[in-house]
Amino acid sequence: MPYRFLLVSAFSLPDTAGYRMRAFSGRKQDMLLNHEMLEPLLDGEEWDVHPGAPATHGEWPVETREEFAVTGVNRLKVVREACETGRYNAIVLLGGGDPGYVEAREIGHRHGIAITACAHAQMHAAGMLGHRFSIIDISENHNLRMADLVVQYRMTDRCASIRNLEFPLPRPAHAGRVSVQDESERYRRDQTSDMLESAVAESIAAIEEDGAESIILGCSAAYWLQPVLRRRLAEIGWDVPVLEGYRCAIAQAKMLVDLGVDASGVAFPKDPPPRTRRRKFV
Known part of the structure; x- marks a missing residue:
């Protein structure tokens, strides 16, 4: 099709x-x-x-x-x-x-x-690659959004950790700070980035300390890290998938x-549902 x-x-x-x-x-x-x-x-x-x-x-x-x-x-x-x-x-x-x-x-x-x-697809893909994944993410507030999604998507037993790089999005609240966009542009310009180095260090810690078997990236503004982070980990011997959303x-x-499917009509019923249940499970 x-x-x-x-x-x-x-x-x-x-x-x-x-x-x-x-x-x-x-x-x-x-x-x-x-x-x-x-x-x-x-x-x-x-x-x-x-x-x-x-x-x-x-x-x-x-x-x-x-x-x-x-x-x-x-x-x-x-x-x-x-x-x-x-x-x-x-x-x-x-x-x-x-x-x-x-x-x-x-x-x-x-x-x-x-x-x-993006987050939903990454978590499910990571679940096919190993038992547990870690999320490498950009900032404290964004970390909490990702934590909410881990719970909502019922991935608490799969998520080993959320590790914070603290290179936030460019916003008035972060005026004067180095942002994820700054680091992306720096890497494209001269192939160096403090954010990348932090992502490598936190990914290693996620593997060695948290038990992660794959890495996913939390914010779409950080997806540029995926190919280079995977390569850097492989160069030091960590055969670990790195995903982006x-x-x-x-x-x-x-x-x-x-x-030929989209979603379960029991999980996402139409209005009105053709059939109803007396008992639901959480």
Whole structure:
């Protein structure tokens, strides 16, 4: 079956915003962080990018629980409208913190459309590769969002740890601090990065001290670390998978389309449900 994907960014910022990390208009490739990493999965497929619903939390990237909640609600209208067009057989929600994902799956199931998201896809992929994974993440507030997702996705027995690099997103609250964007640009410029060195050290600690057997990256702004972090770990003898969310979510979408499924109608019932249960389990 041919793939017809819509990739939906978490939010969009106006041209005047001072904390833009990607384009929100123009070529679809320019609206994807690290598009060169995704190209092999998307080459030859039908796919579009939605820049994301206009941000109402502020003109900066999302990092706090409040901002994730607001962004998730805003994104549901985009998902609903995309499903109603009938143009797509899967929707991939971009952004490492999965805002609006669970609710979007409910919308998708009403239309028979698979919905995937980055953290959810990474955790499930990691579960196929080993018993336990660790999350390498960017900042204290973002760590707590990832911890919430570990609990929500019932991965507490699989998650060995969440390790904090403390290179936060560029935001007014972090003015004057070195951000993940600063480090990404530095690495692209001269192949050196303090954030990378910290990610290597924390990944080794996750393996040696926490029992991690694979590594996933928490924030989409840090997905640029994936190939170089995996290489650096391999160079010192650690044969450990390192995952990033965009490719995991796209690959998961392909799998669901190939299987002809989107979500369980018991877990995500239609409105109204065709059958109901007297007893639920948690």
